[in-house]
Amino acid sequence: MPRLFKLEFFAYIFIGSIYFMTSQLLLYGTVGCHLCDDAQALLQGFGNISIREIDIADDDVLLEQYGIRIPVLVRSDGAELGWPFGRTELSAFLDAD
Helix, strand or coil: CCCCCCCCCEEEEEECCEEEEEECEEEEECCCCHHHHHHHHHHHCCCCCCEEEEEHHHCHHHHHHHCCCCCEEECCCCCEEECCCCHHHHHHHHHCC
């Protein structure tokens, strides 16, 4: 069985003369998933968050790992937040990074 490796993604934001390093979040989901749409809408309410959407339908390993759990949000440290989550849980998850 193939092994899944989680990678850490980072983005640099330049504001004036100060550089901030922010971690990119991965959002596992698929097209036509209404819960994934709900999660995206919730994430948009948090403003300037870098999110990379991963469609699990394109990868058998991801489909097996996340198929019945989507949407799943993954931080750069590998921590996962699975649906259902609301604003309170999402805020705590983002603050812990």
